[in-house]
Amino acid sequence: MYDKSEAAFAAAKRVMPGGVNSPVRAFKAVGGTPFFASHGEGPYLYDIDGHRYVDYLLSWGPLIWGHAHPEIVAAVESAARRGTSFGVPTELETRMAEKVTQLMPSIEVVRMVNSGTEATMSALRLARAYTSRDCIVKFEGGYHGHADSLLVKAGSGVATFGLPNSPGVPRTTAETTLTLPYNDAEAVRALFARRGEDIAAVIVEPVAGNMGCILPEPGFLKTLREVTQAYGALLIFDEVMTGFRVALGGAQARFGITPDLTTLGKVIGAGLPVGAYGGRRDIMALVAPDGPMYQAGTLSGNPLAMAAGLRSLEMLEEAGPALYERLEAFGRRIVAAFTAAGQRRGVPVYGHAIGGMFGLFFREGPVRSFAEASSADAGRYARFFHAMLQNGVSLAPSQLEAGFLSAVHTERELALTEEAIERAMAAVV
Template sequence: MSVSHDFFEDAKQHIPGGVNSPVRAFRSVGQDPLFIDHAKGSHIFDVDGNEYVDYVCSWGPMILGHAYQPVIDAVKAACDNGLSYGAPTQKETVLAKLILEAVPFMDKVRLVNSGTEAVMSAIRVARGYTGKDKIIKFRGNYHGHSDGLLVTAGSGLLTESTPDSAGVPKGYTQTTLLANYNDEASVEALFKANKGEIAAVIVEPVSANMGVVPPKKGFLEFLRQITKDNDALLIFDEVITGFRLAFGGASEYFGIQPDMITFGKIVGGGMPLAAYVGKKDIMDMVAPVGAVYQAGTLSGNPIAVTAGIESLKVLKADKDIYKRIDAFASKLEEAYKKKGISVNRVGSLLSPFFTDGSVESYADVLKCDTEKFAQYFRGMVAEGIYVAPSQFEAMFISDAHTEEDLEKTLSAIDKVL
């Protein structure tokens, strides 16, 4: 037995399932979770003293690597001034301006604490702004765990083989309409059947919570046009893609300007922070200016804001980061393809899929052989490579990953597959 095993057994007595987010339980890969002691750069270290090259990167935030010194130093200094005030700070405006520099077609930002909260708030604002109730989401897209969006969702729900959640009354989801990702006809049919009732379409511009599934050519442009034609808002959920595909996220990468964007993960530099942004007339619907209420005791927390500022400053100053991490990811993509594995990649996001043929939709994802993935996962961990413990999550590359990491990973892929 291991120390991780002992810690997990103890945790299960006091925490549901022994974890505070379901995918961390490793249920779909058939082993105990790794309990982490510390992390540095591109590596994590478990409580048994094992070292791994990390391709989870805390599920995306650690684009600069773990314990990135300028961020750590700034956070330590900020802690000396107090952990939380419940009052405005000038740093909140500094971070807001940095975010708006990334998406210059937007006007205002509201800071919150998690991606779930950002999406939940953006949906409320969209409904308040349009005066309509219905939302279109896509099967396999994950937008956090708010009640109205836990319908045929991805991420941990897909890992648990339960696309919906118990405890959500039907009434909460009756205004959530389901379309098929990359399927224009399914979206058109919903607009036709619900004419004048749709407030917004929310989409992961790159679906990254059922593995990485890129948008088909023209799909995002289609969503932009059909929402305009029907006086509905287009919301990009960029909790994963924001500041990862480019400094300006998916909107810059694909050249599409949605009406609202939600950010999380990277925007907080590894701390609990998220944001939603929009045009002035939309964002001025939010209290205390407008009638859409949203609040939070820890929103704009000075420590989280500090981490966000320092991280975005680095990404803004060194745009070559994106070239480096994309190039690294492309070499992994090539290695999987050489082994006959179907793989999708967009920038520094990639997923190997254990299935025959290409993966372009939620239906394709469901054909994956999760037992083969579990065998691959266990083999990679045994070789000192930590990938996501689910077929339905992405691999993340950080700027801290080295050529040595790459060679070790390529060797592991060759051996395990």
């Protein structure tokens, strides 16, 4: 079925580590050979062997308008005809910044970068500069990019490969990163009681998307806000995945929590490389050239990413809350089909859905933490994943990753997915 992809993967392995430019693409968590993409159209992804899939990977989240949306493509083409990069300011960057600050009121000033990793790395440097403290707090299974201080008990691809502490991270760097279980408010209070004066910031995915979609327990995010304020630390919401995906104003709007700093990515580039960090004006005043905290990037705010991202955000604004309600309803139907199919066969299953994200686990619920997510049956997920591919549906090639919906998935694609789930579940028994 995958002769061309197998040949392409063999060629890729000769010139790239593991044959890929990002580890999870190698299918190590599910086995087999990764299929190679040919093109995408709307909710569908096509591989070079001629197969078509209803796509719930969506480039790991940014394609909220699906593949090759005509308006996004037109925006990129128009920008490219004027030039791909200038190294001097453009008005498009200002318009993008204005739109982000309008839609996320906690962000008073924003700096564009080129990736989520750049955004989180810069936000943490800024937090340390602002507080004159060294330690940060993250949560087990939370993946915030591959900066040294963040590859400590990280989730997603790191967990998939069994590397909770990546080689190459200096011990002295790791020692400034304090880790706690996600959703454990008491552990947060206890840590701050012991080390509060040392902590510059808490960084958290308000909805964990790198250990399979996991929702915050009631009161957890509120505790983070209260404790950080009490001890003079900053609260950083990593909304690289959730920003403009679970609500127009991100998870912070959905849950009514105002962080000090926010990191963004994914959707604000509509599929092009982009990230951003921003927050309170007094904190952002430390960023060069206004202040002494240095961060730069030649391609930051490049016109292609700004054009695509601005049009995407404008379209989301035009669509309004109804879009997010429909995305969540579809996600809940996928979870319901998954759980019902498992229950009929006596297979332990559980799932979550929020906004345009969902997560599927082969274990009994609830799933509230990285430890609980990690106890799910990875072998069953691998069999389910390949069976879904055979039935024309593409999911994330790891149980510790979220699934995503787009605005162009319709009842037709949902029905195909529900049918595929029913057939694929038979493969895991």
